[in-house]
Amino acid sequence: MNPLTKFTTDLLKWYEQRAYPFFNDPLLMPSEKLSEFARDAERLRHSVETLDTELVVCFLGNSGVGKSTLLNAIVDGKQPLVPSGGIGPLTAQAVVVRYATQPQLKV
Numbered sequence: 001m002n003p004l005t006k007f008t009t010d011l012l013k014w015y016e017q018r019a020y021p022f023f024n025d026p027l028l029m030p031s032e033k034l035s036e037f038a039r040d041a042e043r044l045r046h047s048v049e050t051l052d053t054e055l056v057v058c059f060l061g062n063s064g065v066g067k068s069t070l071l072n073a074i075v076d077g078k079q080p081l082v083p084s085g086g087i088g089p090l091t092a093q094a095v096v097v098r099y100a101t102q103p104q105l106k107v
Helices: 003-023 031-049 067-075
Strands: none
Touching: 003 031
16 A cells, blocks of 8 residues: 555544544534535545556547647656657657556566
8 A cells, every 4th residue: 555545544544533523513513514524535535445446548639739748748747758849750659658656667
């Protein structure tokens, strides 16, 4: 489990075991606000559960329309991952980019 997932899971556990029982008192917290917190916790729980699900995105288009530029902007924004901005087809082959905790390159 990566550190962010563990932190988030621990935070949700703390909310369920400590914060929710404490604030589940109409004198301390209006029920509307408590319901809002519960919805936020459920959204966060769902995000953590689907964190390891691979999201597949495909960019298609004519040569020179900015597919590689968009990919570079999404992935890093500072250092180019794939060549872009030139003349002609710079990435004529299919390119697969995946997230990894450690940067790596596989050909």
